[in-house]
Amino acid sequence: MGMKFTFVIEGGNFSKAGTASSEVKKILKQLNVDPKIIKRTVVSLYEAEVNVVAHAFEGNMNVEIFPDKIVVRIEDKGPGIPDIDMAMQIGFSTATPEVREMGFGAGMGLPNIKKNSDRMNISSTINVGTQLEIVNYLK
Amino acid sequence: MKVQDIVEALGLKVCSGSAGLNREIEGGYTSDLLSDVMGNADENQVWVTLQTHKNIMAIASLKELAAIVLVKGYEPEADAAKQSNVEGIPILSSTEEAFELSGKLFELLKA
Numbered sequence: 001m002g003m004k005f006t007f008v009i010e011g012g013n014f015s016k017a018g019t020a021s022s023e024v025k026k027i028l029k030q031l032n033v034d035p036k037i038i039k040r041t042v043v044s045l046y047e048a049e050v051n052v053v054a055h056a057f058e059g060n061m062n063v064e065i066f067p068d069k070i071v072v073r074i075e076d077k078g079p080g081i082p083d084i085d086m087a088m089q090i091g092f093s094t095a096t097p098e099v100r101e102m103g104f105g106a107g108m109g110l111p112n113i114k115k116n117s118d119r120m121n122i123s124s125t126i127n128v129g130t131q132l133e134i135v136n137y138l139k
Numbered sequence: 140m141k142v143q144d145i146v147e148a149l150g151l152k153v154c155s156g157s158a159g160l161n162r163e164i165e166g167g168y169t170s171d172l173l174s175d176v177m178g179n180a181d182e183n184q185v186w187v188t189l190q191t192h193k194n195i196m197a198i199a200s201l202k203e204l205a206a207i208v209l210v211k212g213y214e215p216e217a218d219a220a221k222q223s224n225v226e227g228i229p230i231l232s233s234t235e236e237a238f239e240l241s242g243k244l245f246e247l248l249k250a
């Protein structure tokens with residue numbers, strides 16, 4: 001069994017976007033995790049967190065830290081993703097004009113997660129929500 | 140080169156986060172797309188952008204950037220400036236556009 005932490009993510013609240021990822025970063029630093037692994041994990045978690053803020057209504061980030069890996073599940077209530085393969089493509093985005101004006105909506109978030117995690121799993125149900133699991137090995 | 144050095148060399152305004160003026164700079168990245176910066180900028184870089192809202196500080200902090208330089212005379216929004224002070228990561232402002240500023244910054248940093 002690992003150490004468990006849970007953070008709430010508010011849909012639509014951009015002023016808080018990144019706070020959950022920042023808390024996890026602090027914890028990983030305290031645990032003296034390899035800085036390279038912290039960097040990759042932080043990129044993945046931030047993108048996942050912002051996706052809940054930008055695209056869903058509310059969500060949770062559940063973090064479990066084991067001696068050999070960090071497992072993060074980001075679950076939201078939201079519109080879901082109709083076509084996950086399409087969503088994974090660089091440049092694909094359904095972000096609103098307001099969100100794009102802030103510099104989000106490049107369609108690079110999910111590809112960033114893929115690049116910065118050792119394992120990534122998405123499942124989604126339309127009009128219910130999305131679950132994303134990210135695993136990064138610590139050694 | 141330190142943040143203070145580029146402030147002097149390029150005549151930048153220090154909008155916030157002056158406690159971080161002694162941070163060491165290792166290169167830079169110019170982009171207004173937040174996920175592009177998240178995925179491609181590196182620690183200790185200077186980030187050149189026209190985005191002024193608080194999320195730029197979330198990114199600067201998570202990526203441990205040296206400083207943010209806003210172009211075209213833009214100023215950070217109040218909550219971004221506040222966060223910059225908390226984190227000690229300076230937000231600077233230039234009257235130039237991203238192209239000119241990035242060019243000058245590149246010349247300075249490659250030396």
Ligand SMILES: Nc1ncnc2c1ncn2[C@@H]1O[C@H](COP(=O)(O)OP(=O)(O)OP(=O)(O)O)[C@@H](O)[C@H]1O
Pocket residue numbers: 047051052054055056076078079080081087088092093094095103104105106107108109110111130173174175
């Ligand atoms: N949690 C989610 N709920 C609903 N849709 C999502 C969710 N995450 C991603 N998507 C969908 O997948 C698309 C691609 O996501 P991705 O993170 O790659 O890009 P983006 O969020 O649109 O822009 P960027 O991340 O570059 O700011 C989104 O535009 C959205 O349609």
Ligand SMILES: [Mg+2]
Pocket residue numbers: 047050051105108109110174
């Ligand atoms: Mg995204």
